[in-house]
Amino acid sequence: MARQQDPLKLSARVDGAAREVEVVEVAPHIYRITIDGVEHAVDARTLRPGSFSLLIDQHSVACDVRTDGDKHRVDLAGRTIEVRLIDTLRHGGVAVETETVGGPQEIRAMMPGKIVTVLVAVGDAVEKGTGVLVVEAMKMENEVKSAGPGVVKEILVQPGQAVESGEILARLE
Amino acid sequence: MARQQDPLKLSARVDGAAREVEVVEVAPHIYRITIDGVEHAVDARTLRPGSFSLLIDQHSVACDVRTDGDKHRVDLAGRTIEVRLIDTLRHGGVAVETETVGGPQEIRAMMPGKIVTVLVAVGDAVEKGTGVLVVEAMKMENEVKSAGPGVVKEILVQPGQAVESGEILARLE
Amino acid sequence: MPSPKPLRRVLIANRGEIAVRIARACRELGIESVAVYSEPDRTALHVQVADFAYPVGPAPSSQSYLVVDNIIAAAKATGADAIHPGYGFLAENAAFARRCAAEGITFVGPTPDAIIAMGDKVEARKRMIAAGVPVVPGSKDTLRDDEVAAEAERIGYPVMLKASAGGGGKGMRMIPGKAELASALRAVRSEAKSSFGDDRLYLEKFVLGPHHVEVQVLADTHGHTVHVFERECSVQRRHQKVIEESPSPFIDDKIRHAMGEVAVKAAASVGYVGAGTIEFMVGADKNFYFLEMNTRIQVEHPITEMVTGIDLVQAQLRIAGGEPLPWRQQDIAQRGHAIECRIYAEDPVTFFPAPGKISLLRVPSGIGIRDDSSVYEGAEVTVHYDPMISKLVAWGADRDEAIRRMLRALAEYRIQGPGANIAFHRWVLEHPRFRSGNYDTNFIPQEYKGLPAAEDGADPSATAIIAAVVAMLERQDRSTGAKAPAQAQSAWRANARREAIHG
């Protein structure tokens, strides 16, 4: 094509790596998307909100995407890949990391359920992977493990207590 | 139940017959519906707009309903039944018929398609069931028949012409 | 044509359920699949299940799926080394098969010569007579409009008017007498032209009380041909198959094997390669006549797969790749019974096509149920193509179990948006004449007088009234389109709630 507008520039974070993305909309639903210099012709149709049929360089791809702010959980045939898209114009080309690095660790419930046992006491030293609590949900017991080394600072629940998904169960430092 | 409010009174038209209906809402989604004096306990849940799971006197019924004004097309396991509900309080207990009875007849396209042939000419007398036109749709030819006796007054289409669903093709008198 | 080599990437020159079916077979064989699509088919299911997809033109098939150059261009652009034509469209177009060969693309099907020999119904009749295969008496050749009347008189009414290029129940009509000749001639010529781009016609004697029984054959490139038993296709509406079953409840093992042998002979006589179907007309006296050969995969092939365990589409791809048939005739056996119901997007009462966007779709599943579908919830059934939504198949240890299982499945089937012929299928499966297994192609014309008002015992109108009342009230819960009566009823409801609390 002879003339075209400036491409939309984005920085994509996937599997920890940062990738440079440029997007040009050629026509409605037709895009030219360049990733680290590799160009892709994309025909994108929305089947319903969050559910898409893509033709990428003639490859037919069915995918479902759950979007939360700049985070996109992409489901490709049962495989989930998380992609963060940062508008580099907006951030002056610097991708801002929001994940907490280091600092006191919070142990959260991964799902709604009931506390079966607490495996540690305040003051205990724990390794990465040490079991901290056992939560029962959907008739199965699941051990909640420490994501890193630390010392138990606070335990906020007790056996038999019902907990919500994401609820803080204990704090390490 | 000791006390209760006045029931909602309706007149239902189905298969040409009129039936007296009284509705009492016992609790959210729980109704007592009386049809010609026969009482039914109904637990009704909406699965999505127009799609319901009903428990009628313990019978489990799955149904889909398309509503257009006071007309309800009810799909019961692939069988479609049309029900008109008239609020008798509103109409002083008289169900108002809106279908045209007698008078000039209009021949309409039952689906989008293309006119293949016109089988009659203006002035022709037709019987109930006489073929008036042939419409092609979805690679099949369908003969559009007269719903009753009459004389062709007007033909509004010609062979090769594309027609929309519901479009008037001819008039009889 | 190029010497057979294992297929690597197959372009599917079709749409709908058969394109989905072929894409699935490719994936199961580790072969890449390429879908082609017309403009309205961009989001069709067959595009989503294929590995690649390529556009071939606007909605009318005469400008897309039927355009040889567009299909070949798509194959070149996507690097396909083979083309599977499915059924209909270019499946029985010899020129297309020849073009594929010329372009060095493997055509998944028979040779152009075999297609010509069998594709032209009049040619085929001549060849079969020569091969000693019994055929129905009829006109020696194709007929001009002005010849038809005389030939019909010669053969004697009732006669069958058929498109020479026809097949799959299309482009044919029974003519009871002189009076109906003109309109039938017009209709069949136009249908033949629009469906096959070839409006040549011929006449056959109409056999009374006929059964339509067909035999599936498979032939490899090494000279081996086997039959994969029969399908009973006598449940027809306007010569359109609606329900098929295998085995046929009408014929016994003796006739079954005799027909199988004749079918193999017929296929071998034209050097047939691939999957094909020999259609027979079987009279009440159990004499059978060759009707035509369909030189492609058949719509109703799944019932054969269910009873024999043989994947016919995988077999087509393996044969096209040069593999020999892995079975001898004696290795192939029928087990249990299978029935197929074709779910059409049509008005359940008028049978008129009823396209639309699918707003709700609940497909039955579970034991013994297979659904070969072309749609998904949210898909659009358009007016441009065949009204077939899916093929519902039930397998049972015996015929009775298969019928009862199919009735169970039909009761679970829910679709909103387009119309669907679910109730009609239930009527057929519950009909004593069908249940007895002793029915012929006159079954529907003679027995069907519209759907019965009510089902045994139940009071559907009371249920319908309750459903309508619920729809009215729940709709107001969602407070959409509130109108005068709505307000009145909402007030009544508020009152009801208050009473319920204090009462």
Next chain:
Amino acid sequence: MPSPKPLRRVLIANRGEIAVRIARACRELGIESVAVYSEPDRTALHVQVADFAYPVGPAPSSQSYLVVDNIIAAAKATGADAIHPGYGFLAENAAFARRCAAEGITFVGPTPDAIIAMGDKVEARKRMIAAGVPVVPGSKDTLRDDEVAAEAERIGYPVMLKASAGGGGKGMRMIPGKAELASALRAVRSEAKSSFGDDRLYLEKFVLGPHHVEVQVLADTHGHTVHVFERECSVQRRHQKVIEESPSPFIDDKIRHAMGEVAVKAAASVGYVGAGTIEFMVGADKNFYFLEMNTRIQVEHPITEMVTGIDLVQAQLRIAGGEPLPWRQQDIAQRGHAIECRIYAEDPVTFFPAPGKISLLRVPSGIGIRDDSSVYEGAEVTVHYDPMISKLVAWGADRDEAIRRMLRALAEYRIQGPGANIAFHRWVLEHPRFRSGNYDTNFIPQEYKGLPAAEDGADPSATAIIAAVVAMLERQDRSTGAKAPAQAQSAWRANARREAIHG
């Protein structure tokens, strides 16, 4: 218990896919079905497919599906003359079976005595030893907390700690050594109590490199017992079956028939009636030991139905109705190969249960695919019950075809809302050790190190990035939650469109 009479109306004392499965079998047999439901299950699929439905209490199964009085009351209120317990819940509760008999309701299953004899694992071991059936060495009786350590030492680590009332992979844990004893004891007792209301435990020697192979049996009320061949259930995670297949690729016909004979002997020794499963542990040396008998229909029963053509749930209902088995042992044969993948609502990476409302559901279908599901689009997968969404089954003419077909189906399976273990199943089916057919119950623990980052060749992250970009832009098309960047990009898009027109 009442003398058997044909069943007229069956109450299904269960939920989820097995309740749907049983309702389908009832409909196919012309028997009316009654669903029971807890409060959150009012709109569950099993309620919708049954003829009748009746509430039995609030969400916790201990207050609904497990309450004998509520189930009996539901049967009375709906006029059911029989109760099918499915699996889990009250299926192996002898007191419940006895109660049914006392109330004059036919219990679709074995006699209370047979349930007791087999339901109590320690009892069963004694009975089998007496009947000359080989068992795994272990503790003679159930154990108190203070006895377990000593007994474990006596048997020698590694040992298997099992709930006496356990089954279906629940209430058991392998203990490699002394250190892990305490926590395992606590966990298994609590799981046993919550799952079976009975926390008695016992110990067994842990056989190394074991295969879990089970044999299906059917016994009628006329003293005839047959086996319906085996299922290989060695793909387990945390002793939970994930994938099963039939026939077993590990054993040969000689062992197959030997196990079948032992299974029939074991069932007959307790006067078993109905459908049951004898679980065997098969060592690397191909010696097999009786593990336990499940006196109910098994989750993985469909793979047996696919290869034998026998409807096991219909068989249960016919047997309960007093019908004799229609087959002799020699009438039952395996044809082809079937595989089942259990689709769980769990996080694909952490395997933690991941309930939720199903916002999108596209279930695979077509040739050889069967899906026994408990859900539909819009249904809620709650935290209250098992996380199993459906059982996906693939049949193939041979094991390789079945595997490739299952991979095709898994690639089509789309579900949004709850998590699902689709990717895990694909990993298993693509793993060389599984493909070789030579795997034991250590397969997952030894081989699974998390899902591989990328699939062969493809660049999933590029595809994911493109999908994310599309989601971002198309989302703004629907102009939902427009925020700063959205505006920026909309401006960019408007510009793009303008350029496209003029350019």
